[in-house]
Amino acid sequence: MSDDVLAWFAAANVPAFLCRRDEERVEIVDRTTAFTAEVDTHAGLLDEPGMLAQLPAAWPASRSSPAVTPLAGLPDWQCVLQALDEPPTLCVGILRFSTVAQRDNDTFFTTVEALPDIVARLDRNHRHVYINPTIERFTGLSTQQFIGRSKREIGLPQQLVEVWEPLVNKVFDTAEPAEQEDVLPTVHGPRHFLTRVVPEFRPDGAFHTVLSTSHDITHLKELQWQLELLARTDPLTSVMNRRGFIERVEAELLRVGQREGRLSLLVLDVNDFKAINDSFGHAAGDSVLIAIGEVLQGETRDDDFAARLGGDEFCVGLVDVDDTHAASVVERIRLRINAIGVDLSIGLASAGEHDHSVSDLLNRVDQLMYREKSRRRDRS
Incomplete structure (x- = not known):
């Protein structure tokens, strides 16, 4: 040779x-x-x-x-x-x-050879005219295995081919840059990439190749997900906060309205919580709230959700359960929280056709909870 x-x-x-x-x-x-x-x-x-x-x-x-x-x-x-x-x-x-x-x-x-991003030049048949060495880190294949061949011809995963070819075709069809985010398979497992493809114009205005850059944004997406999770989590009890609760209930009410599922909602309020703070201090009050959060997380399934709406008011969403199951969850929660010396008032209702919004359902359950609180106060 x-x-x-x-x-x-x-x-x-x-x-x-x-x-x-x-x-x-x-x-x-x-x-x-x-x-x-x-x-x-x-x-x-x-x-x-x-x-x-x-x-x-x-x-x-x-x-x-x-x-x-x-x-x-x-x-x-x-x-x-x-x-x-x-x-x-x-x-x-x-x-x-x-x-x-x-x-x-x-x-x-x-x-370009030293960039951590994947940089490639492709013709109208999706064949690689150039690709930088970074591709080896994500595919395990050398650059020479790409030159003159398309991703389909190389035998890369079908998922990657189905994402890639329409993006490149769009640029050739419109002569305009295009970009998109995708989770793509690599030798290290799925990674999140931001890919941008631009046409390479010649002096006469024609173009026969496109240049693509693919930036691994997996770490950025993980940080973004963590921030979104923190924005929906109560920092004291680690259950959902009010924002996260409202978003989740809205999604479940949509399912209920489409007759695709059921939702039972519990509202829990600590009786005489102010007395706990006044007698034992706010640190003791915080410990009570943390303990309640742990009980609620322990008594809910993966499909269910628990939230602290504010102060000493909590809420639990039970997804796709019947009334009997929901009532049994109420009693288990009451018994476990009573065991730590705290008394609760609980309202329970299932979402129905008249609950057009989170406020509709929450107001109805709140009223049931306050009725129980009044009965307990009257008995005492």
């Missing part, structure tokens, strides 16, 4: 050479006529021993990443090394005269 590569360059009159590295020593094993001519033309500024002295430091790290190094004494000339094996011991080298534009492009290429 190495002889064929050099023969191609020789036929194209490219100044190229084959070189081999043995530990820290690099030697040229073959060269094109054009390479010899360039060395002769720049005699005194460019010679093989001087160039060979530079090559160990510029040797490519892998077959997928060519190395570019300026030549000492010839600032407008560069040597490009492309490994022909893995790990690299045999390289083909090319001498090239670099313009300012070429050097800027090389700087851009070096930057």
